[in-house]
Structures are given as structure tokens and as C-alpha cells.
Amino acid sequence: MSNNSSTDEPRQPFFYSFGSAKDRRNQYTFMATCLVWAISFTMANSLLREHTELTRPLFIFLLAAPSLLGIGTLFAYRRFLQQTDELQRKIQTDAAGVALAAYLLLATGHTLLESAGHQAPQTMDLFTPVVLIWSAAQIYGAWRYR
Known part of the structure; x- marks a missing residue:
């Protein structure tokens, strides 16, 4: 068919x-x-x-x-x-997991920069890349499963 x-x-x-x-x-x-x-x-x-x-x-x-x-x-x-539905829930939770991992990597890098005496970005500077990564992960998940 x-x-x-x-x-x-x-x-x-x-x-x-x-x-x-x-x-x-x-x-x-x-x-x-x-x-x-x-x-x-x-x-x-x-x-x-x-x-x-x-x-x-x-x-x-x-x-x-x-x-x-x-x-x-x-x-x-x-x-x-x-x-x-379950598929959309999976896409959303997978994207949230990717965003959380990205935040943890950015936040630890932020802390290391401060500890090394360099001017680290502001905390809110981490927000934009995390939201963009979360959005991209949602788009990827939707593309992958649909």
C-alpha cells in the first residue's frame, strides 16, 4: 500500500x-x-x-x-x-534531560573560570544557550520520531 x-x-x-x-x-x-x-x-x-x-x-x-x-x-x-501522548512526553523529557546536562556543563565551566581568576559570564548568560539547546533537542526529537 x-x-x-x-x-x-x-x-x-x-x-x-x-x-x-x-x-x-x-x-x-x-x-x-x-x-x-x-x-x-x-x-x-x-x-x-x-x-x-x-x-x-x-x-x-x-x-x-x-x-x-x-x-x-x-x-x-x-x-x-x-x-x-507518550511520544510527545518522551520528546519533551529527553529534551529537558539534554538541557539539564548542558546547564551542568556550562555551570561547572562558569565556576572553573571564576576559580581561575577570569571574568566569568553572568549567571543569566547561561540561560540563553540552555533554552536554545532545549529547543533544538525538542525539534530533533520531533523530527526523529515523527
């Missing part, structure tokens, strides 16, 4: 979305909360650096808001993982 028969569903690109409508909704919710979290962190970080004389309530808000949004993001990701 041919893979291109008219009864077969067309194969979607790996970067599209996975699973059922519920999976897509959960995935998009997670992605949206990631975006909101990143924007809130960037704005709070910028305001805290530029304005040293903030009122106490605003200072507390700028510290707490990104953290609370981050917790919401973690819950959205947890819901996505709990309600998705």
Missing part, C-alpha cells in the same frame, strides 16, 4: 503542533506563558537596574511578579506533559 493514498492523513511538518486539539491548546498555553514570563522578567530586570530609588511596593512587585508568572508557566508545562 502506498504511503500517499487518499485515505492517509497528510504528514504535518515537525514544527507544527503535536497531538490532539487539547494537546495543541496546552502547548500553545505553555508557549504563551513562556513569552509573558520572559517579557515580565526582562521588564522587571531593566526597571530594577535603571531605577534604584523605587517605592517599596513597586520593588516587591518587580521581584515577585516574574517569579509568580514563572510558577504559572511551570504549571502550564506540567499540564501539557500530563495530558499529552
Whole structure:
């Protein structure tokens, strides 16, 4: 039987979305909360650096808001993982494992640079490569299994 028969569903690109409508909704919710979290962190970080004389309530808000949004993001990701199919869960957990390993390697290298007396990158400088590695690992997993 041919893979291109008219009864077969067309194969979607790996970067599209996975699973059922519920999976897509959960995935998009997670992605949206990631975006909101990143924007809130960037704005709070910028305001805290530029304005040293903030009122106490605003200072507390700028510290707490990104953290609370981050917790919401973690819950959205947890819901996505709990309600998705086993293959998508495997792709996600494999990618998270690769990202964790990358973080550990970068963090230990960071510590060694500091111990050697060199100017090491800021802790947040580790965040971007880890997120990129996590994303690349998800794309690779989706490409590999789909």
C-alpha cells in the first residue's frame, strides 16, 4: 500500500503542533506563558537596574511578579506533559534531560573560570544557550520520531 493514498492523513511538518486539539491548546498555553514570563522578567530586570530609588511596593512587585508568572508557566508545562501522548512526553523529557546536562556543563565551566581568576559570564548568560539547546533537542526529537 502506498504511503500517499487518499485515505492517509497528510504528514504535518515537525514544527507544527503535536497531538490532539487539547494537546495543541496546552502547548500553545505553555508557549504563551513562556513569552509573558520572559517579557515580565526582562521588564522587571531593566526597571530594577535603571531605577534604584523605587517605592517599596513597586520593588516587591518587580521581584515577585516574574517569579509568580514563572510558577504559572511551570504549571502550564506540567499540564501539557500530563495530558499529552507518550511520544510527545518522551520528546519533551529527553529534551529537558539534554538541557539539564548542558546547564551542568556550562555551570561547572562558569565556576572553573571564576576559580581561575577570569571574568566569568553572568549567571543569566547561561540561560540563553540552555533554552536554545532545549529547543533544538525538542525539534530533533520531533523530527526523529515523527
